[in-house]
Amino acid sequence: MSxxxxxxxxxxxxxxxxEETSFEYAPIISILVPLYNTPQNFLEQMIxxxxxxxxxNWQLCLADGSDESCSFVGxxxxxxxxxxxxxxxxxxxxxxxxxxxxxxCVKLATGNYIGxxxxxxxxxPSALYEYVKVINEKNAEKAVRIDxxxxxxxxxxx
Numbered sequence: 001m002s003x004x005x006x007x008x009x010x011x012x013x014x015x016x017x018x019e020e021t022s023f024e025y026a027p028i029i030s031i032l033v034p035l036y037n038t039p040q041n042f043l044e045q046m047i048x049x050x051x052x053x054x055x056x057n058w059q060l061c062l063a064d065g066s067d068e069s070c071s072f073v074g075x076x077x078x079x080x081x082x083x084x085x086x087x088x089x090x091x092x093x094x095x096x097x098x099x100x101x102x103x104x105c106v107k108l109a110t111g112n113y114i115g116x117x118x119x120x121x122x123x124x125p126s127a128l129y130e131y132v133k134v135i136n137e138k139n140a141e142k143a144v145r146i147d148x149x150x151x152x153x154x155x156x157x158x
Contacts, residue, residue: 009125010054018054018129023136026057029128030111034101035064035119038073042120047080047087049122055129059086059111063104065095 010018031050035043050060062081066073074091081087088108092101102116113131117123134140 015054015125018126019056021129021133023132025132025136027112027132027135028110029055029058029113029115029131030109031058031060031115031117031123032102032105032109033060033062033117033119034098034105035062035066035073035077036095036098036101037066037070038119040072040076043073043076045122046117046119047077049125050117051080051084052125053123053128054126055132057132058128059088059109061105061108062087062089063092063101063108064090065092065097065101067095 009015033046038046047060050058062077064073064077074089077087077089081089090104090108092104095101096104106114
């Protein structure tokens with residue numbers, strides 16, 4: 001993963017701790033990403049940032065409305081999905097705009113929670129871990145609304 005504000009990323013010891021944490025309630029978090037002509041570097045960095053999560057009970061739902069000039073978007077997504085079954089990809093017949101493409105993502109989602117994510121954002125490695133930790137600490141599995149903390153690829157997380 002590229003260097004995007006990595007000062008706040010967990011060190012090796014903390015990462016191992018987070019990855020080995022067993023939560024009493026371990027919901028699946030479906031991350032919805034509508035795609036449209038996403039630049040290759042943004043797409044790869046976005047997907048890699050989700051794969052790099054210390055909390056592993058997630059799925060990434062990608063609905064692709066890209067036009068023919070950006071067929072590489074589908075190729076990249078299919079390659080990632082082939083390696084990781086938590087990644088769900090659908091090529092849409094037409095671009096339905098951000099809301100329509102997001103609705104197509106919802107149809108792919110099977111998680112307990114959804115998070116909306118933009119195709120050119122990256123996710124802090126501990127973001128999902130921290131959400132699930134709070135859900136468990138506050139016994140709030142039915143009361144928490146998740147809005148993923150995002151960091152634009154162009155900005156650094158401090």
